[in-house]
Amino acid sequence: MGDISLFLILLFFAVLFISQALLLPVAGQKAKHGELTKRLKQAQKKLDEESLSLLHEYYLKEMTPFERRIIKIPIFANLKKMVELSGLSVTLGKLLSWTLFSSLLVGLISFALGQLWYINIGLFFGVWILVYTYIQKCITKRLQKFEEQLPDTLDIIKRVLQAGQTINQAFKEVGEEMPDPIGIEFKKTFNLLNFGYDLRLAILQMVDRTPTISMLAFSSAVILQKETGGNLTENLDKVSRVLRARFKLSRKIKTLSAEARLSSWILVLSPFALYLLIMVINPEHAELLITDPRGISAISMGIMSLAVGSLWIRKIINIKV
Template sequence: MDNLPLLTIGVTLLTCVLAVIGVHVYSSGKAQREALVDRMSQTGQIANVIGRRRRFVALDRRLRTTKLGKRTEHKIAATGLDLTPGEYIVYVIAGLLGLYFVIGAIFAPFFGVLAALIGVWGGNAFLNWQRTKRTEAFIGQLPELTRVLANATQAGLAMRTALEMAAEELDDPAGEELRRVADQLALGQTMDDALGELADRLPSRELVVLVTTLVLSSRAGGQVVTSLRNLTETLEERKETRREVTTMLSQVKVTALAVPLLGLGFLLMINATTPGALDKMTGSALGQIGTGIAFAMYAVGYLLIGRLSRVQV
């Protein structure tokens, strides 16, 4: 028991590694199942795919009538997650309670309150991260998308038909987003509104340029094929530039995460070396204020590093 801090850190790292492996295995299994269902549905071995049963239907119905529910629904729609606002709210509340009890038991009850407050921010940050991840994946498919649109329009197809063809040929997320645009156009929505909603869901400079090109070509005509060909070359160059910038800034992003994790590691070592030290430290108002200021400084440092490492390409 003399090496209790090292044993605690080792068990924590092993738990994190096992959690990452479990998430990876679950994600790969789910992807394989979805691919198998799609393949069987295309070959006619199964008639249709029944969506999963929704949970917390009554709560979801009430949330959709509130501003919070509408804002949450809009964010979830931009992420592509198979969640309803009611499910998301319930999962976030359950996560906050879990953070409070787990962190409070490991460190001190006051740290459980701080973890719950951080979890409130983390729930919204998770949706923003998923939206950014989906946007980046869509941007990566833009050169292929413009190439398909250019070939279709060069063959004499209308822009609406070209979008439907691109939705069938491209993988998700581009295929899913274009199918949504095609469905909106089929319901009578204008090209400007349908593409404008797409640009709002996945905001990026590249997509705005593409949407502007398609809208102008649908209004005034012109050499849309030539414009799409030139845009394809430009997007290919920007894709390579973005990849280089991401690689160069990867170390900075790791540093931004490592600094607060080191602080938590030191707290674990202090509590393991001197049991009850964190309870004494947060037992008074002065200690709670000092701890809150320390966590706030960690958060400010993380945000500042993230802001300084953000490069607009």
């Protein structure tokens, strides 16, 4: 019974990790390699202490007292940021309490069924891994949708500026006309500007909530115009054309890599399909794989090899644009 349970758990995690590794988000990825962080730090250095204090105060304002205490720990601060990026309507405290309760419940049920201790521990941490994977999926989906909406948003801002209105009014128009997630983000930024926040401060706050390469390009254009002057409408028009060209290239890469991704799925899932086929043709022969200790060892090594191969395949086909 313990060997079969271990096999099922290993199979579950194998399919979970492999499916995540082979997903290819062509857009909506967070800006990496420190580029965004470097730009933000350079822009924040130009803000005075009072503005930085307002930025930090605004971030803490909507938190509960419990959240304000636990975000002092780096791992919980990162988790709080992930929840914000995902757009989930749940507080960090509720997420932690629900996940802890679910993991304890699953672990206790496994223990009551007489499973081995390492299986109970694996199921306990498995719940946390599932929650983390779901949040990451929500982040990718939300940021991808945000980037897809940004070129149309820039067109709205250009029209408002060409009509002689201010950038504040342009942000208001975007908040009213565009759907979520970009509409709510620009609405928040407009509210900050209405409260008297500096434009750079409000833009930095929005970039922190949506850290994508496209948002970095937009914020750089606005902040550059704020600091050095120039024609913001013309700059936004150039940014819009670049973003549309980037999406066009991303979709072309996705199309060209479709065959490779399909081949990857076939190669990865074929061992599981072959095992199911053997179970139908010769059940006694297939049962040896999950009852014999050598079979469990072979399965474990095979699953680890598949996971490494899936990550390697993703590394090859995940072309950055």
